[in-house]
Amino acid sequence: MYKIIEKNFLAENIVMFKIKAPMVAKSAKPGQFVIVRIDEKGERIPLTICDYDRSLGTVSIVVQVVGASTCKMAKLNQGDYILDFAGPLGNASEFVNLNEEELKNKKYLFVAGGVGAAPIYPQVKYLRQLGVYCDVIIGARSKELVILKEDIEKLGCRVYISTDDGSLGIRGRVTDLVKKLVEEGNTYDEVVAIGPVVMMKFVSMLTKELNIKTTVSLNSIMVDGTGMCGACRVTVGGQTKFTCTDGPEFDGHLVDYDEVIKRQNMFRDEEVRRMHHTSECSCF
Amino acid sequence: MRVPVKELKVEERIKCFDEVCLGYSEEEAVLEASRCLNCKSANCVKKCPVGVDIPKFIEYIKKREFEKAAEIIFKYNSLPSICGRVCPQEIQCEGGCVLGKKGEAVAIGKLERFIGDYVLNNDIDVFKKEPKKNKKVAVVGSGPAGLSCASTLAILGYDVTIFEALHEAGGVLVYGIPEFRLPKEKIVKKEIENLLKLGVEIKTNVIVGRTVTLNQLFDELGYEAVFIGTGAGLPKFMGIKGENANGVYSANEFLTRANLMRAFLDEYDTPLKIGKRVAVIGGGNVAMDAARTAVRLGAEVHIIYRRTEDEMPARLEEIHHAKEEGVIFDVLTNPVEILADENGWVKGMVLRKMELKGVDESGRRIPVEVEGSDYVEEFDTVIMAIGTVPNPIISYTTSEIKINNKRCIVVEEDTGKTTMEGVYAGGDAVTGAATVILAMGAGKRAAYAIDHYLSNNNN
Numbered sequence A: 001m002y003k004i005i006e007k008n009f010l011a012e013n014i015v016m017f018k019i020k021a022p023m024v025a026k027s028a029k030p031g032q033f034v035i036v037r038i039d040e041k042g043e044r045i046p047l048t049i050c051d052y053d054r055s056l057g058t059v060s061i062v063v064q065v066v067g068a069s070t071c072k073m074a075k076l077n078q079g080d081y082i083l084d085f086a087g088p089l090g091n092a093s094e095f096v097n098l099n100e101e102e103l104k105n106k107k108y109l110f111v112a113g114g115v116g117a118a119p120i121y122p123q124v125k126y127l128r129q130l131g132v133y134c135d136v137i138i139g140a141r142s143k144e145l146v147i148l149k150e151d152i153e154k155l156g157c158r159v160y161i162s163t164d165d166g167s168l169g170i171r172g173r174v175t176d177l178v179k180k181l182v183e184e185g186n187t188y189d190e191v192v193a194i195g196p197v198v199m200m201k202f203v204s205m206l207t208k209e210l211n212i213k214t215t216v217s218l219n220s221i222m223v224d225g226t227g228m229c230g231a232c233r234v235t236v237g238g239q240t241k242f243t244c245t246d247g248p249e250f251d252g253h254l255v256d257y258d259e260v261i262k263r264q265n266m267f268r269d270e271e272v273r274r275m276h277h278t279s280e281c282s283c284f
Numbered sequence B: 001m002r003v004p005v006k007e008l009k010v011e012e013r014i015k016c017f018d019e020v021c022l023g024y025s026e027e028e029a030v031l032e033a034s035r036c037l038n039c040k041s042a043n044c045v046k047k048c049p050v051g052v053d054i055p056k057f058i059e060y061i062k063k064r065e066f067e068k069a070a071e072i073i074f075k076y077n078s079l080p081s082i083c084g085r086v087c088p089q090e091i092q093c094e095g096g097c098v099l100g101k102k103g104e105a106v107a108i109g110k111l112e113r114f115i116g117d118y119v120l121n122n123d124i125d126v127f128k129k130e131p132k133k134n135k136k137v138a139v140v141g142s143g144p145a146g147l148s149c150a151s152t153l154a155i156l157g158y159d160v161t162i163f164e165a166l167h168e169a170g171g172v173l174v175y176g177i178p179e180f181r182l183p184k185e186k187i188v189k190k191e192i193e194n195l196l197k198l199g200v201e202i203k204t205n206v207i208v209g210r211t212v213t214l215n216q217l218f219d220e221l222g223y224e225a226v227f228i229g230t231g232a233g234l235p236k237f238m239g240i241k242g243e244n245a246n247g248v249y250s251a252n253e254f255l256t257r258a259n260l261m262r263a264f265l266d267e268y269d270t271p272l273k274i275g276k277r278v279a280v281i282g283g284g285n286v287a288m289d290a291a292r293t294a295v296r297l298g299a300e301v302h303i304i305y306r307r308t309e310d311e312m313p314a315r316l317e318e319i320h321h322a323k324e325e326g327v328i329f330d331v332l333t334n335p336v337e338i339l340a341d342e343n344g345w346v347k348g349m350v351l352r353k354m355e356l357k358g359v360d361e362s363g364r365r366i367p368v369e370v371e372g373s374d375y376v377e378e379f380d381t382v383i384m385a386i387g388t389v390p391n392p393i394i395s396y397t398t399s400e401i402k403i404n405n406k407r408c409i410v411v412e413e414d415t416g417k418t419t420m421e422g423v424y425a426g427g428d429a430v431t432g433a434a435t436v437i438l439a440m441g442a443g444k445r446a447a448y449a450i451d452h453y454l455s456n457n458n459n
C-alpha cells in the first residue's frame, strides 16, 4: 500500500498526487513512468513521473481525468492509500546518459501540450540543475488548463504559452510558437515534445522541416508495462517496438502516429460503457 | 482401464471459468493406484524431469497413507497440485509407464494432484525447516522457478525475499494459465501461502533492473546471492502486414486481461473486447488456453496451425478439451496478412494452405506453402500464440549478465550459475519457453548451488 501524502488540483480536472514510495523515488529518472492500480478491481494505469524527492521518499504524479479509472483516482484524498505503485518503468530520457561536458553547450526546446507539462517538468529540472539551456512552450485549450507554468519558470527558463482561445499567451498552437522562436533566430539541438498524439505529430512534422532532432514520449495503451503483453506496440522507423521497454521516448520523426492514434481508441466503446457503469464522474 | 476422472459437463463449462477436471475422490485414487505394478527400475521415474519416486508414492496411496505419499512427493516437487494439473504427462511420467505399452498408463498426474490437494485441504505441514543461517538471498520473479528456488532455500534456513514485477505472485501460473485449468484462489494462492509460512517474504511491484538493480541488492540491501527466474514472457509476433491493427492481441495480453485483471467479470475495470469470430494462431498450450478462454467469452473460435494436429505441442488433454468445447481446428493453414477496416480494426485474414514435406533436424515435419492457395476469412479478433522470448528488463539493464542470441541467460548447466558473481538463474529465462516442472527443477537445483556457494564462500 502506498500512501497519498499530498493532493492538489492543478486545474479543474487535473490532479497532482505526492505518493510515498521510497524504492521508486530512489531510482526514478526523468522520462520514466509508473503503473498504478487503485484497488483490487482496478486496471493498471500508466502515469509519468512528474517529480521525486529521494530524501523524503516521495514521487509526484499528475493525473488528467479522461475516463473511469482516472476519475476514480481523482476522488482519492490525502491520507488514502493506493494498492499498487510499480516503477520506475521505461527508459530514462536519452540526455540522462550524457555527461556534463556533452550537455554543456546544448540547447533544448521543450514543447508540452496540456497535461504533457507534467512529464516535461522533471526533464527540465534535471537539465537546469546541470545548467543546460532550456526553452519551454506550453500549449493548452485555455488559461485554466495551463499547468506548472510557475514551477517551470522557477527552474530558470523562458516559458512561452499558447492557448486555443488566446486567454493566455498567444492565441494559436504550440507549433506557431516553435516556428516563431526559430524564425527569431533561436537554435536548438533537440526538441522534446510531450502531449496529445496529434500535437506530437504536428510538432514532429514541423521540426523535420526545420531539421531539428525531436524526441516524443508515447502514451500507448498498456497492461503490464514490463514487456510481457505487447499491448503497447508501436511502429517506429518501420519496426515494431514496445513502448514500455523500448520507450516511452522515441525519435519523433520515425513514429507512425496514425497507428498510435488508432490503437489508443481501441477500447473506446468499453470505456464509455464503463463510465456510465460507474455513473458520471463527480469528483469536482 | 484407467479409472475415469470426473469432469464438468461441456454445456456448463463453456459458460463459466470453473475448473474442468474435478480430480479423483479418495476411493477413485486408491483404485487407480492399485493398477500400478510398483516396477523395480521404473521407467515412469526416468521420464519425470525431477525424478519423483512414483512407485513409492503410489504404494502409499494404495495403503491410504496419504501423508506418507505426500512426504515422498515433496522431496522432489514442492508444487504437486500444480504439476499434477499442468505437466505434459503423456510425454513425461505417463509416457514412460509400462502399462501404456498395451493399454492405458497409470494416471500419475491425477494421483499426484490428488495428494497435492489433500495436503492443501488438510493443512498438512510437509516442510521440515533447518535452523536459520542468517543469510539473505533474493529471488527475482515469482513463477514456478522462483517459487521452488525460494522454498528450497527457506527450508535450508536462508532468509529469502522474492521480488515480483507484477502486483500478484505466481508468474504464468496467475497471468497465463486460466482459472478453468488451474484455480487461482483454491490452488495457486494456497501454494504461495505455504511458502509464506516458511518465512519467505514476497515484495510485489518491484521490477529488478528498474526499481532496484542487481548490484544494489548486493551492495545496499545486503543480499549475498540472487536467483533470477524472470521467465520468457515477451511475446513474439509474426511480422506480417496488419499485425498492429486493433483487435490483434498477443496471447499474453489476452490471457493477462482475462486472468490477472479478471476482465471477464463486470465489476473489474480492465476492458477486453473480442467480437464474434476469433482466430488463435498457434498449436501449443498457450494457444489452447487462449482459444478456450475466448469460447467462454462467447465467441466462435478457430485455431490456425501450420502443421497438423499430430505435431501440436499442446498437452493432449488440452486439445481434447478444446475440441469438446467447440474450438474449430484449421490445420495446415498459415496467416499471411491481417486485414483491417477503415478504423484500424481487424476484419479478417488472408490465409494460406500448407503441406508437410520432410523433417527438420529435430525430427519435426516441415510445413511448406501451397502456392496459389490463399483465401480470405472474416475474423473480429486475432490472437497470436506463436511463442515468447525471455523477459528483457534484467538483461537490458545489467551488463554483467550474459545472454545468448535467443536472449536466454547464459548459465552453467548443473548449477544455474550466471556470468555475474553470486547470481544464479533458471526456468524459462534460461531455457526459453518450456514447462512448469522444468522451471521448478531448475529453481531447486540453483537453490542447492546457492547453498553450496554461500557455505563455502563466506562463513
Ligand SMILES: Cc1cc2nc3c(=O)[nH]c(=O)nc-3n(C[C@H](O)[C@H](O)[C@H](O)COP(=O)(O)OP(=O)(O)OC[C@H]3O[C@@H](n4cnc5c(N)ncnc54)[C@H](O)[C@@H]3O)c2cc1C
Pocket: A033, A044, A045, A046, A047, A048, A049, A062, A063, A064, A065, A066, A067, A068, A069, A070, A071, A115, A118, A119, A218, A219, A220, A221, A222, A223, A248, A264, A265, A266, A267, A268, A271, A272
Ligand atoms: C507511458 C505513459 C505515461 C502516461 N502519463 C500520464 C500522465 O502523466 N498523466 C495522465 O493524466 N495520463 C498519463 N497517461 C495516460 C493515462 O494512462 C490514461 O489516461 C489512463 O490510463 C486512462 O484511464 P481511464 O480509465 O481513466 O480512461 P479510459 O476511459 O479507460 O480511456 C480514455 C483514454 O485513455 C487511454 N487509455 C486507456 N487505458 C489506457 C492504458 N491502460 N494505458 C494507456 N492509455 C490508456 C486511451 O487513449 C483511451 O482512449 C500515460 C500513459 C502512458 C502509456
Ligand SMILES: Cc1cc2nc3c(=O)[nH]c(=O)nc-3n(C[C@H](O)[C@H](O)[C@H](O)COP(=O)(O)OP(=O)(O)OC[C@H]3O[C@@H](n4cnc5c(N)ncnc54)[C@H](O)[C@@H]3O)c2cc1C
Pocket: A226, B086, B087, B088, B140, B141, B142, B143, B144, B145, B146, B163, B164, B165, B166, B170, B171, B172, B173, B176, B177, B178, B206, B207, B208, B209, B229, B230, B231, B232, B233, B255, B285, B286, B289, B315, B391, B393, B394, B426, B427, B428, B429, B433, B434, B435, B436, B437, B439
Ligand atoms: C498460457 C500458458 C500456458 C501454459 N501451459 C503450460 C502447461 O500446461 N504445462 C506446463 O508445464 N507449462 C505450461 N506453460 C509454460 C510454463 O507456464 C512456463 O514454462 C513456466 O511458468 C516458467 O516458469 P518461470 O518461473 O521460469 O517463469 P514465469 O512463470 O514466466 O515467471 C516469471 C516471473 O518473473 C517476473 N519478472 C520478470 N521480470 C522481472 C523483473 N525484472 N523483476 C521482477 N520480476 C520479474 C514476471 O512478472 C513473472 O511473474 C504455459 C505457459 C503459458 C504462457
Ligand code: SF4
Pocket: B047, B048, B049, B050, B051, B052, B054, B077, B083, B084, B087, B089, B092, B093, B094, B108, B109, B112, B437
Ligand atoms: S512432476 Fe510432472 S512429470 Fe513428474 S511425476 Fe509429477 S506429473 Fe509426472
Ligand code: SF4
Pocket: B035, B036, B037, B038, B039, B042, B043, B044, B045, B054, B055, B096, B097, B098, B099, B106, B108
Ligand atoms: S511404470 Fe507405470 S506401473 Fe510401473 S511403477 Fe511407474 S506408474 Fe507404476
Ligand code: FES
Pocket: A221, A222, A223, A224, A225, A226, A227, A228, A229, A230, A231, A232, A233, A242, A243, A244, A245
Ligand atoms: S505494456 Fe505490456 S508489453 Fe508494454
